Amino acid sequence: MTSYKLRCSISGHEMDVRGLVSAVFPEGALVSVSRDRTGRVWVPNSSPDKGFTEMHCMSGHSNFVSCVCIITPNETYPRGLIATGGNDNNICVFSLDQPQPLFTLQGHKNTVCTLASGKFGTLLSGSWDTTAKVWLNEKCMMTLQGHTAAVWAVTILPEQGLMLSGSADKTIKLWKAGRCEKTFTGHEDCVRGLAVISSTEFFSCSNDTSIRRWLVTGECVQVYYSHTNYIYSLAVFPNSQDFISTGEDRSVRLWRGGECCQTIRLPAQSIWCCCILPNGDIAVGASDGIIRVFTEAEDRVASAEELQAFEDELSKATIDPKTGDLGDIKMEDLPGREHLNEPGNRDGQTRLIKDGQKVEAYQWSVSDDRWMKIGDVVGGSNQQTSKSVMYEGKEYDYVFSIDVNEGGPSLKLPYNVSDDPWLTAHNFLQKNDLSPMFLDQVANFIIENTKGHVVGPAQPGGGDPFTGEGTRSGRYIPGSNPNPSVPSGVADPFTGKGAYSSAGLKQTPTNIYFPKTDGVTFDQANASQIMAKLKELNGGAPPEHKLPEETMESIERLLLSVCVPDSSEPPPTIQEINLLWKASLWPEGTSASHS
Template sequence: MASFNSYKLRCSIPGHEMDVRGLAATVFPEGAFVSVSRDRTGRVWVPNSSSDKGFTEMHSMSGHSNFVSCVCIIAPSETYPRGLVATGGNDNNICVFSLDRPQPLFTLKGHKNTVCTLSSGKFGTLLSGSWDTTAKVWLNEKCMMTLQGHTAAVWAVAILPEQGLMLSGSADKTIKLWKAGRCEKTFTGHEDCVRDLAVISNTEFFSCSNDTSIRRWLVTGECVQVYYSHTNFIYSLAVFPNSQDFISTGEDRSLRIWRQGECSQTIRLPAQSVWCCCILPNGDIVVGASDGIIRVFTEAEDRMASAEDLQAFEDELSKATIDPKTGDLGDIKLEDLPGREHLNEPGNRDGQTRLIKDGQKVEAYQWSVSDGRWMKIGDVVGGSNQQTSKSVMYEGKEYDYVFSIDVNEGGPSMKLPYNVTDDPWLTAHNFLQKNDLSPMFLDQVANFIIENTKGHVVGPAQPAGGDPFTGGARYIPGSSSDTAGFGADPFTGTGRYIPGSGPNPGAPVGVADPFTGGGAYSSAALRQTTNIYFPKTDGVTFEQANSSQIIDIVFPVLDIMRLAVRHPQVNESLCGEAEGVQLCNHLLNLMRPEGRPANQMLALRTLCNCFSGRHGRALLMAQRETVLSRAADLATVCNKNIHIALATLVLNYAGCLHLQPDLEAKAQCLSVASRALETVQDKEAVFRLLVALGTTVASDQTAQDLARSLGVSSQISKYSSVSDPSKVGECCQLLLKELQ
C-alpha cells in the first residue's frame, strides 16, 4: 500500500453533556461545523481565532424536546446566503435554523417517530428518514412526498447530486433508490441494519451496516466492492473530496481511514460508541462519541495537538476498559494469550490489535504504523473474578445494582434492578415495558447501565435479545449468524385521439390549438405570441365516439357512461356524494395493471371526462392520491391510447391545482408526470405530460424548485429538439425556460 500521512489528534472539545449523535461541516463560517447531541442541543463550532488548533462555540441551538439525532446543512440560497442547519430528533420533528440565532426559523412536523437521518439537495430540498419506516421530501416548510416501502426504521438517506435520485437505507437490511417519489430499485446484500449512506458520484455510493461491512454500489444495482475491518456495528461514513477515499466510525471504539480501497489507519477512542463523523474542507476529520466529546484529527503537522496533549490522549485511551463480549477485539480466548514479550514483535498493519497478559491483567494494544510501536488502548475486563457479590435487595431479591432512573423531568424516579450477568439492552427493554415508557429511551437507559457498571462483567448478548437499533436479534460480530397489439383507438378510428373538433377559444388567432390541431398553425405566429401551451386550466375531455362500434363491443356501458358523464345532470348523479366514491372505486378496479387494456383505457377516459362537471371535479380532487397512484402504474403498459388517457388525467389534475397552495398535491402531479415520461413514447402523450408539468410549475416558485430537484429539466431536455409535431419541442423549450 502507498504511504500516507497519519492523522493525529488536533483537539478535543468537551462541549456536550451527552452523546454526540450528528456532525456536519458548514458552508459559513469557513472551517466551522455543527454538532448535535442527546443533550437536546445543537452547537456551532468555529476555528479559534487565537489558535488554529482549537474551536470555539459560536452559539447553542435549542428547539427539540428530546434527543437530537441528526444534522445536515442546507445549501445557501438568495434568501439564506449562509445556508441553513436542519436537525432531527426523538420528538419526531425537524428544526431548521439559521446560523445566527439559537431558535429555529421553523419546525417540520409529519413523521410519527424519531427522525434519525437527514440529507439536503439542490434548491433547498430536504430528505428525512425516520423510525416510522418512511422517508419524506420537504421543500419550503412543506412535506412534498412520503417515500413508503421499507418495513423497518429508515436509518440513512442521501440525495444524489443529479438526476433527481434519492437513496434510503433501513433496518430491513435493504437500500432503496427513489425517483420522483417511486422506488426504482432495491439493493440487497447487507445482512443487518443499514446505518449510513455516503454519495461518491452521480452513479456510485457507499453504505455501512451493523453487519460490520462497508459496500460500494453502482446506482444500477451492482455491489462492486465490500470492505471489512471493523469488528462491530458501523455507524457513519464520510467521503473525501477525491470521491474515492473515505472514513468510517462504529461501535468498536474506532475511526478508520480508508485509502485506495484499504484501511490505512485505525484510531481508537476512549469511548465505546463513535456515532458520527464529518470531513472539513481542509481535510481534517471530526468525530462525535458516546462520551459527549467531539474530537478533531488532522494530518497537517502545524495543526496537531501539542506533545503533551497527544500523550494525555494516549494515556486516557490506555485507561479505558474493554469488554471482550462486545466483539471490539474479535474472537479471543483469554487463556491462550502471550505475555508482554509479544509486544517486541512489530505489527503487520496499522490498527492491528494484540492482547497480552501482564500478571493477572489482560491489556489490549494497537499497532501504529506512523509511530512504529504498540499503543495501549485499554484493559480487558470480564473475568469471573471481577464479579461483585450481590448485596442490594429489591422486591425480595438480591441484585448487584438497583438504579434510580429519571426518565420524565419532574416526575418520580423509577427503580431498575440489574445483575452484571444480565444483558443491558434486554434489561433496559424490560424496564421500559414494565413502566409503560416510550421505546425511544432504550439506548439511553442501556448506556446508563453500561456506563455505571464499567469494570464488571456485562452478560453475553442473548440471541433473542433485541438489537437496540433494529429491533431484531442483536448482532454479535464473528457469530454464525396483451397490450402491444392493441392498435388504433376503436372509438375514433385513428391511432391518435383528437379531443374535440372546434378551436380553443383561448388560442391566439392564426395559431393552432395544440390539443385539437384546428386552425392554421404557424411557427412564426407562435414566436410572436405568448405561451399558448400552459398553464391549461380547462379540462381536456374525450368526446368523440364511433356509435356503430359501441353497439358491437363487449362493454358498451362503460363507454356510454364515459360520454354521458359530461352532461351536468349525469355528472351530478354519478359523481355526487351518494354515488361518487362507488363509481371511483369501480373505475380504479378496472385500472388494475393486470386488467384488460380496453377497460383500463375506458376507465381513464371516464375519469378525464368527470372533470367536465363541478361534482366530478370535487370527487376526483378528494380521491386524488389514490386515483393518480393507480393511474401511474399504467405507464408501464405498452399501449399509446392508455398513455394519452393517463397524460390527460394528469393534465386535468394539474389544471385544477393551478394557483392553489396544495404543494403536496402538486408534488404528486410532478411525480406521476415525471415517472410517466420514463416509459411513454407516443408524442401526443409526451406533449400532454409536458403541458401538465408546465401547468403545475407555472406561477409557483416552490413547485419549480421541486421540479428542479427531481431532475425534470435534464429528463425533458431531449424533447426540446422534436419538430414532428413541432408543439412538443416548443412546449418543452418553454418549460425549460420556466425551470431556469
C-alpha cells in the same frame, strides 16, 4: 504516507454527540447535535490555538437530537440553514444567528434519525416510522413508503433527482419522483449510513460490520471489512475515492485505495458520527459527549502533552471482548509483555498480552512504529466484571449494555454493587428519556446479572399505578444474603411496592406511604390506577381519617389535569393540592401498610 493525529478535543455537550456536519459559514466551522437536546456551532480558533470555540447553541427539540444537515445557501439565507431531527418526531430548521428554530417540520410519527439536503432547498428525512419524507421550505412534498422497518439513513444523489434510503429491514431503496425504482439487497443487518461517491455510485455501511460500494444500476462492486461491530457513519473525501467510517468498536477508520490504512481508537464505546472539514481534517462525535478532531497537517497536531493525555485516557479504557476484534480469550494461552518487542504487521493490528492477572490490549501504530495500549480486557458478552471498570472517566463494578430500540445501538448502564438497582434503573431511564414502563425490566436485568439476593420478605404483588406494570418485591443487594431483620412493608419510592432499604441499612421512614421526601417525576402515569389505589387506601383508613367522597372526586380531577396531557380539566387549584397533601397523612395501620 502521512497519518492522522489528534488536533483537539471539543467539550461542551453533556451527552452523546449523535450528528456532525461541516458548516458553510463561518469558514472551517462545524455543527454538532447531541442527546442533550441541543445543537451547537463550533468555529476554529485563530492560530496558534488549534481548538474550536462554541459560537452558537440551538434549542428547540423536547427530546434527543439525532441528526443534522446543512440546507444549501440561497438568496434569502446566504449562509445556509441548519436542519436537525430528533426523538420528538420533529425537524427544526435554524438560521445561524438565533437559538430558536425559524420553523418546525412536523409529520413523522416517530424519531427523525437521518437528514440530507439537495438542490433548491430540498430536505430529505428518514424516521423510525419506516418512511422517508421530502420537504421544501415548510411543506412536506411527498412521503416515500416501502421500507418495513426504521429508515436509518438517507442521501440525495447530485444528478437526476435520485434519492436513497437505508433501513433496518437490511435494504437500500432508490427513489425517483416519489416512486421506488430499485431495491438493493446484500447487507445482512440494518443499514446505518449512506454516502455519495458520484452521481452513479454510493457507499453504505451496516450493523453487519461491512461497507459496500454500489452502482445506482444495482450492482455491489466492492465489500470492505475491517470494523468488528456496528458501523454507524461514513464520510467521503473530495477525491470521491477515500473515505472514513466510525462504529461501535471504539474506532474511526481511514480507507485509501480500498484498504483500511489507519485505525484510530477512542476512549468511548460508540463513535456515532463523522464529517470531513474543508481543510481535510476529520471530526468524530462519540458517546462520551466529546467531539475529537484529527489532522494530517503537522502544524495543527495537538501538543505533546495533549497527545500523551489522549493516549493515557485510551490506555485506561476497558474493552468488552464482544465489541472488539479480540476473539476467544484464553488467559493461559496469552504471551507476556515480551510479545510487544515484535513489530506489528499492519496499522490497527491488535495484540493481547498477559500482565499478571490482567489482560491488556495493544494496537500497532505504523506512524509511531510502536504498540500503543488501548485498554484492559474485562468481562464477557454482556457485562464487565472487573472491580475497576472505567466508563466515561469513572470507575464502576459493572458496565452493562441495554438494548432499547429495534435495530438500534446499546446504551451503557454503569453500576456499582453498593447501588440500589431500582434507583440506578430509574436514573438510567430518566437520563436517556426512556419510558418508566421499562423500570422493572432494567432493574431485574441488573439484579440477574449481578447475582443479587432478596433482602426482606417478598410482599404481595400487583400493578404499579405509575407504570401499569407488575412491580418488584423485595430489595436486592448484589452479593449479600437475605436479612430478615430488615423491616417489611416499607414502600419502594418508585413503584409503591415491596420492601425497600438502602445498602442493607434498616430504614423506617416516619410515613411509610411517602418515604421519599424529595420529588420524584414520571414521564407518564396511569391516572385510573393511581386513583384506584387511593380509593383502596381510603377504604381501609380509620373513620376519623377517611376522606369524604367529594374530596376523592377533587383528587381525581387533580390527577386527570396532571396525568393526562390532553385533558380538558383546568389546572389544579391550591385547594386541590391541599387535599392531596391531606391524603398523604394517613396514619400507620391502614391497608396501605400491606401494599
